[in-house]
Amino acid sequence: MFVPIFIVLLTLVPLHAAGRSPAKPVKRHRETWHDFKLPSPLHDEVIVSLGKAEFHNHDTRQKLDDDLSNLACDDACMDMNVKNITKEEAEQSLVYEKIDLNGAKSVIRLPIDDKFVDYINAWSNKGDTLSHQQKGSHDRRKREVYEYDTRFPIQDPALYETSPFSAAVKLSTGCSGVLIGPQYVLTAAHCIHNGKKYVKRLKDVKVGFRRDRELEAGEDIADAFYWIRATEAFVPYEWTSSGKQKLLPVEQDYAVIKIKRESDRSYLNISVGTPENVASGTRIHIPAFDKKDDATLVYRFCRVADGTQEVMYQVCDSEKGAIGAGVYVRRWDREARKWSRKVVAIYGGHAKFYQDHARQDYNVALRITPLKFAQICFWTTGSYGGCKG
Template sequence: MASLFSLVLLPLLLLLCAQPGSLERPNWPLQRVPVVLPQQIEEGPSPHFIGPAQLEVTSSCSPECHKQAPTPSYWDLRHFLSYETLHSNGQLTETAVGIYGFDINSLQKSPAAERVHSRTKRQIFGHDGRFSIVGQDFLLNYPFSTAVKLSTGCSGTLVGDKHVLTAAHCIHDGKNYVKGAQRLRVGFLKPRQKDTPLYNSTDASKTPTSHKMKFQWIRVKRTHVPKGWIKGNANDIGMDYDYALLELKKAHKRRHMKLGVSPSSKQLPGRRVQFSGFDNDRLGQLVYRFCKAGDETYDLLYQHCDAQPGASGSGVYARMWDRRRRRWERKVIGVFSGHQWVDLNGTPQEFNVAVRITPLKYAQICYWIKGNYVDCRDG
């Protein structure tokens, strides 16, 4: 009955989320993005694949703490946006970057938004507003077909012919790469052939899937993680850089979702965000949700979208009007970092947090995908 309810109600929900009011059409902001270019590449120390992937993130910093953090300097930003690349053969390289065409004063203009009030229920805020996507007509079609599963247990989003955007903590705990990161795989839901077992045959914890669907897995060729996430290289608020890009060994042959610079939450249609992922309390199912965005800093977006571990790494997206192409487009504007516990003077508070794709992050991720900064000037 629940599946039937989701199947009937989902098209209406998508319509409500996707179609803005007729009196006011939200537009993707037109802006030039800076350039983030590699300057020096060195071989790094052999990585250690130690602990399991942590599907929940902890932090000692609340939204107000993030807002009061010192503004990074130009040199800080260069350091945070430098990155490590883990290759499938176990080699690690470290790349220093240069930043060009960026107005450092723009960091002082963090968007103002309403204050987030703490909730009492863990990860599910009030009534559970998640919807399991059922039926091949939904699962194999855009935008749901852009959601993928990582063999470490997280989710991700297709953002290129061979590229997946996810959360950094899904492959690196801030100190070391997690177990499974060297032989990382990305899973795509596809129809199950007759006589195929209900469990996939990979090393991805043998996740049970629907009797009509299974995961097909593609190995990851290389992984990029910004230095801003790695402890000892960033400030204590590494949450701002909890994102990573995976390059697959072969093309996935699905339509991917475009990247976009994150607008202010006030510019979003109905101030809503959406994302789909593989929550671990609904094994083998793709779960969709949408909710109103709340507080925000320059780098983070706080919201009360219902989610469980496993959804971490999902691409947070919005649908707005592209004035240049004169059409509606969905774009990934952030990465769902997950459920964050914050200890404030002995009082636990909780938030669901997404890392916003800022102009600098857009320039960096776009370069990782395209390898050419000329193709990354318009966000």
């Protein structure tokens, strides 16, 4: 098609030369972010009970598939408001179960002090105030939620060793996870424990890191990874003691696995993912191994549609194998003057929500709340104050 020469020339002339004012640069929105660092010193654990862990003997994958739809969010989980916690409530929330390689189980309570509780409440209330102040802008951005979602495989093997993809791992139980320390993997609790028993003996649980090469014809899927055995696992006691419930509490669906040795991969740090840090409309990123019998790492991003203090609803496409994957956001690090990434939630799949006796299903991710941040930090460093989020 013939294009007149004067039109071509016009497109090459700067706007100000054509008698028009240059367009003002669009100011990109930068997420409001509030650093969280507990001031508490090292605490000694109090062992509540000792025993032997119980394990399922039947096929792990089938049992795991059966339990994926049993997550539910009750009234407390659906609460949008920030509430002050008491010292007793905080200590109860921080009780956890730990198992070792030999199946020995310990239920442990973490003593806390008033300084810890005061910081949690002050930070939460400050964040809630900021969240209300920003509510108008969040509502305007909610229209962007239902945009086209990206979901594509990572094809270049070199990217498997490049952050943030290097932190994505595959569990031998069929789930995904995220490396949050040299020897620690964050995942969903039901990837290793179904609320009644552990789905697999810990000595049989392995964490897979994707090799930086493609599989050759005839090779097994497992050969695409190098595997490191688990030596310890940490799970909230409210989860492991919920076996009598038909529906499991989605707000307790998180766990940390310690592996035998450090991997050669870089990890991602965790942070607090409450609504003031990760509001509706915020873009989130999830790399995961979507299919249990596939070595392909799949990356996707979408926006937070809505949520409560405990969970975020999002519209990222995924499959069951992605459950347990880390959900991260990009943030501007003022001190380092560069963009960084923080894990703010754990992808949980679909959960049932009951409100006014009506059931609704949502695609959810479990937010890392201040209390969860403190507990995960203790599991990985031995101190509430060992992490900055």
